[in-house]
Amino acid sequence: MTEERLSFQAEVSRLLDIVAHSLYSEKEVFLRELISNASDACDRLRYAALTDGALLGDDSGFRIRLVPDKDAKTLTVWDNGIGMSRDELVENLGTIARSGTGAFLNSLTGDAKKDVSLIGQFGVGFYSAFMVAERVEVFSRKAGEAQAWKWESDGRGSFTVAEAADEDAPSRGTRIVMHLREDAGEYLEDYRLRQIVKTYSDHIAVPILLGKADDAESVNAASALWTRPKSEITAEQYKEFYHHVGHGFDDPWLTLHWRAEGVIEYTGLLYVPKERPFDLFDPKRRHRVKLYVRRVFITDEAEGLVPSWLRFLRGVVDSEDLPLNVSREMLQNNPVLSKLRAGIVKRVLGDLVKKAEDAESAADFATFWDAFGPVLKEGLYEDYAHRDDLLKLLRVRTTASDGALVSLETVLGRMKEGQEAIYYIAGDDRAALEKSPQLEGYRAKGVEVLLLTDPVDEFWVGSVREYKGKAFKSVTRGGADLAKIQGEEPEKKDTPPEGELSSLLAFCKLTLGDQVKDVRVSDRLTESPVCLVADDGDLDMHLERLLAQHKQLGAGPSKRILELNPTHPLIKRLAATAANEGAKPGLEEAAWLLLDQARIVEGEAVSDPAAFSRRLATFLERGLAA
Numbered sequence: 001m002t003e004e005r006l007s008f009q010a011e012v013s014r015l016l017d018i019v020a021h022s023l024y025s026e027k028e029v030f031l032r033e034l035i036s037n038a039s040d041a042c043d044r045l046r047y048a049a050l051t052d053g054a055l056l057g058d059d060s061g062f063r064i065r066l067v068p069d070k071d072a073k074t075l076t077v078w079d080n081g082i083g084m085s086r087d088e089l090v091e092n093l094g095t096i097a098r099s100g101t102g103a104f105l106n107s108l109t110g111d112a113k114k115d116v117s118l119i120g121q122f123g124v125g126f127y128s129a130f131m132v133a134e135r136v137e138v139f140s141r142k143a144g145e146a147q148a149w150k151w152e153s154d155g156r157g158s159f160t161v162a163e164a165a166d167e168d169a170p171s172r173g174t175r176i177v178m179h180l181r182e183d184a185g186e187y188l189e190d191y192r193l194r195q196i197v198k199t200y201s202d203h204i205a206v207p208i209l210l211g212k213a214d215d216a217e218s219v220n221a222a223s224a225l226w227t228r229p230k231s232e233i234t235a236e237q238y239k240e241f242y243h244h245v246g247h248g249f250d251d252p253w254l255t256l257h258w259r260a261e262g263v264i265e266y267t268g269l270l271y272v273p274k275e276r277p278f279d280l281f282d283p284k285r286r287h288r289v290k291l292y293v294r295r296v297f298i299t300d301e302a303e304g305l306v307p308s309w310l311r312f313l314r315g316v317v318d319s320e321d322l323p324l325n326v327s328r329e330m331l332q333n334n335p336v337l338s339k340l341r342a343g344i345v346k347r348v349l350g351d352l353v354k355k356a357e358d359a360e361s362a363a364d365f366a367t368f369w370d371a372f373g374p375v376l377k378e379g380l381y382e383d384y385a386h387r388d389d390l391l392k393l394l395r396v397r398t399t400a401s402d403g404a405l406v407s408l409e410t411v412l413g414r415m416k417e418g419q420e421a422i423y424y425i426a427g428d429d430r431a432a433l434e435k436s437p438q439l440e441g442y443r444a445k446g447v448e449v450l451l452l453t454d455p456v457d458e459f460w461v462g463s464v465r466e467y468k469g470k471a472f473k474s475v476t477r478g479g480a481d482l483a484k485i486q487g488e489e490p491e492k493k494d495t496p497p498e499g500e501l502s503s504l505l506a507f508c509k510l511t512l513g514d515q516v517k518d519v520r521v522s523d524r525l526t527e528s529p530v531c532l533v534a535d536d537g538d539l540d541m542h543l544e545r546l547l548a549q550h551k552q553l554g555a556g557p558s559k560r561i562l563e564l565n566p567t568h569p570l571i572k573r574l575a576a577t578a579a580n581e582g583a584k585p586g587l588e589e590a591a592w593l594l595l596d597q598a599r600i601v602e603g604e605a606v607s608d609p610a611a612f613s614r615r616l617a618t619f620l621e622r623g624l625a626a
C-alpha cells in the first residue's frame with residue numbers, strides 16, 4: 001500500500017494549533033505524556049497475553065526507551081507494548097475519541113494564556129509531542145501482527161500513513177521519533193531527560209531506559225507506586241501518579257492509600273480530584289478507577305467496582321484475590337468485586353465524613369462539595385445503605401446562609417419552635433430562587449429555607465423524605481403551615497372582610513375554570529399579590545418542569561393552585577369590587593392577569609400571550625385614564 005495522506009479531525013487541528021503556538025511554560029510534560037501512553041501500551045499487552053501468551057513471543061520483559069540523537073536532533077520514545085495497527089494509528093492519532101472533548105473545546109476562549117491552563121487540565125496526550133517537535137514519526141507494529149506502519153505529521157492539518165520498512169519499525173510496539181524544534185535542544189541532554197523522568201514518571205512500573213544499550217540502567221524506580229510503603233512515597237510522587245493514572249492536571253484534593261487484609265486482600269490508591277473532570281456528567285456515568293490483579297492491569301471499565309455516585313474518584317485498586325486470567329466479562333456479578341466495592345465505599349466515605357466533620361476545614365470541604373456534591377447526591381437515592389453517611393456530607397445553601405454551604409445539622413439547629421419540616425425550594429438558579437414569592441412568608445418569620453439548584457435535588461429530597469424525623473417540604477407545594485411556627489412575628493397588615501375575600505375567590509374560580517386546581521388565600525405571601533403552588537399530592541412545579549424538559553412527564557402537567565395575598569392593596573381592591581359590583585368585565589380580565597402574572601414569576605409561559613397582551617394594554621390604558 002502506498003502512502004496515504006489524511007486530514008486530522010477538525011478538533012485535533014484546533015488543539016494542535018494551540019499546542020504548537022502556545023507559550024506553554026512546562027513544555028517538558030510532553031515526555032510524561034508519551035511515557036504514560038507507552039506504559040499503558042505495556043499494561044494492555046500484559047493483559048492480552050494472559051489469554052494469548054503467543055503475543056509476547058520471546059520478548060516478555062516490558063521496557064520503555066528514551067534515545068536522544070544529537071546529530072539527527074531527534075528524541076525517540078520506544079516501547080515494546082501492544083502497538084497499533086494501521087487503523088488504530090489513524091483513529092488514535094487523528095481524532096479525539098474522549099467524551100468531554102466538545103465541552104473542552106467550547107470552553108477555549110481564544111486567549112492563549114487562559115487556554116493553556118485549560119489545556120493543562122484537559123491534557124493533550126500524544127499531541128503534546130508537537131510542543132517540542134516540528135515533525136513526528138510514529139513507527140508501530142501491533143503485537144501478533146507481521147506488518148508495521150509508519151505515521152508522520154508536521155502537525156499542520158494532515159498526516160500520512162504507509163507501510164513501514166521492517167528495519168525502521170520495532171519488532172513489537174511503538175517508536176515515536178520527534179524531530180525537535182530549534183529551541184528544544186535541551187531534550188537531547190541525558191541529564192535533562194533523567195531529571196524529567198524522575199520528576200514526572202518515577203512511579204511508572206515499567207523500567208525506563210536511557211540510550212540504546214542493552215544494559216542501560218533504568219532511570220525510574222520501576223515498581224508500581226501503590227506497592228511501596230507509604231513512608232517511602234513523597235507528596236510529589238503521589239501527585240505525579242495522580243496525573244498519570246487520572247489523566248488530571250489539577251492536584252488531588254484527597255489521596256487515599258491503604259492496604260486491606262482480612263476477608264479480601266487488596267491495595268487501594270485513590271484520589272479525589274480538586275476540579276471536575278470534563279466528562280463528569282456524561283450520561284454513561286462511568287467510573288475510571290483502574291483494576292489490577294497482582295500488579296497486572298485488567299481494566300478501567302470494571303462495572304460495579306465503584307458506584308457511579310463516586311465516579312469522580314481516580315486511581316488504582318489492586319486485588320490479591322481475583323484470578324489473574326479474569327476476563328472483563330467474568331467480572332460482572334463477581335463476589336470478590338462486590339467486596340472490593342464495599343471496601344472502597346466504606347473507606348472513601350469514612351474519610352470524607354472525617355473531612356466534613358472537621359470544622360477547621362469547612363471552607364476546604366465546601367470546594368469539594370461544590371465540585372462533586374451533585375454526584376454524591378445521586379447516592380442519596382440510589383444507595384440506601386450509605387444514605388446516613390451521605391447525609392452527613394450533604395451541604396446546602398439556604399436563605400439564612402448568605403451564600404455559604406451549611407450542613408443539615410446546622411439547619412436543624414436553627415429550626416423555629418413549632419417548625420415540623422425542613423423547608424426547601426428547588427429551581428435552576430439561586431438568585432432567581434431567592435426572589436420567589438413563595439419564600440416571602442418564611443423569610444418574614446425568620447424560617448430558614450434550603451435553596452436547591454442541582455437537577456438531582458428534587459430526586460433525593462423525594463426519596464430521602466426526612467432527616468432526623470423532620471420531613472423535607474417544598475415551599476411551593478401544599479399548605480404553608482406558617483401559622484403553627486413560632487418565628488419572628490411580621491407586622492400585622494389589614495385584610496379585607498371575610499365576605500369580600502370569599503366573593504373574590506369564588507369569582508376567580510369561576511372565571512379561571514379548569515386552568516387552576518383551586519384559588520385560595522395565601523399565608524405565605526407578604527409582598528407579592530399572587531403565586532402558584534402545587535397541591536399536596538401533585539408533583540412539585542420545578543420537578544414537573546424538569547421532567548417535561550427531559551420528556552419524562554407521563555401525563556400532562558398538573559393543575560396549580562393560585563394563591564392570593566389578602567394584604568396586598570390590589571387584592572383588597574379587587575375583593576371590594578367583587579363583593580360590591582359582582583361580575584364585571586374588568587374583574588374578569590383582572591382574574592386572568594393575576595394568573596398570568598403568577599405564571600410569569602414562576603418562570604412559566606403564559607397560556608395565551610396574545611390575550612395577555614391585550615388585557616395588559618386595556619388595563620394600562622384604563623389606569624392612565626383614571
Ligand SMILES: Nc1ncnc2c1ncn2[C@@H]1O[C@H](COP(=O)(O)OP(=O)(O)OP(=O)(O)O)[C@@H](O)[C@H]1O
Pocket residue numbers: 033036037038041079081082083084092093122123124125126127174247
Ligand atoms: N505508545 C503507544 N502504544 C500504543 N497505543 C498508543 C500509544 N500512544 C498512544 N496510543 C493510543 O492512542 C490513543 C490516544 O493517545 P492520547 O495520548 O492522545 O490520548 P489518551 O492516552 O487516550 O489520553 P490522554 O490525553 O489523557 O493521555 C491512546 O488511547 C492509545 O490507544
